[in-house]
Amino acid sequence: MQNLEPRLVQLERSDAWQQVLPLPPVMSSQQAGWKGIHFEYHRQPIHATPDYAFPVHIISIGLSYESTEFKANRRVYKQFWPGNVAINPAHESLSTEAYGNAEFMLMSLHPDLLALVTDRNLGVEQIELTPQVLGRDPLIYHMGLELKRELEFAGSDSQLYAESMATALATHLIRRYATRNAIIKEYSGGLSPYKLKTAIAYxxxxxxxxxxxxxxxxxxxxxxxxxxxxxxxxxxxAPYQYVTQCRIERAKQLLSRPELAIVEVCHRVGFQNQSHFTKVFREHTSVTPKAYRNSL
Structure with missing residues (x-):
């Protein structure tokens, strides 16, 4: 008897896509150690996949197809447009056929994260998302592009940013795509002075x-x-914005010490990538670290 169960793809495995697609992703957040969200950027040739599924929610953002037609779940679609957003809930079976080269991004969230952003004590199994193959969602499209940009330039420096984006994406999915009403947690009053002081000190x-x-x-x-x-x-x-501000202020202090090489300043303020450090420093000060040091 033929096995009707879809092939389960575990994205945390380095060989995950070898089960269903011709090529591995061009870029993946796996190496950057992101938590809460997984991101991939793909460029795939003509292909047809077997039935497969994910244990996580998958959001696909189409960037370009050489062909104007593609097939999903054995149905042909002819209205593809760049920026198309597809929602595939966890464990939902999926199959695709691309009739030309395809360029797309994938974002995945664990179902537990959606439960964490709701105000009610809902179990993971009670939060369901409405699937879609064709759709527009400017916010999700923008999030995908920003995550791709962050991964390209920041690499392992991007973990805190990615966690913040994961929460924002989970909140958006609950509000727009949940099949039942779920109240999003509202925050009021801020942290207690003691907890705020402790967090800032850390x-x-x-x-x-x-x-x-x-x-x-x-x-x-x-x-x-x-x-x-x-x-x-x-x-x-947000916490990631505050941390970046603190790193830039600390970098300014360290740049006033001529005995410290710029690469050492970079590492002392938590940047692994000097080019990313230079980019972020310039965004906050309008000058490069070298120019800032020369101006002192």
């Missing part, structure tokens, strides 16, 4: 490390998503 003491939202939240014994919302209320910016 950030300042560990600017040379690859900080994650989970690590900072654990210091004040809170869930990452609850902490992020209250922190933004207290400070006015």
């Amino acid at each position: 950030i300042q003491d560990n600017l040379d490390q690859s900080l994650s939202l989970g690590e900072i939240a654990a210091v004040v014994q809170m869930s990452p998503h609850y902490f992020a919302g209250l922190f933004k209320q207290s400070i006015g910016v």
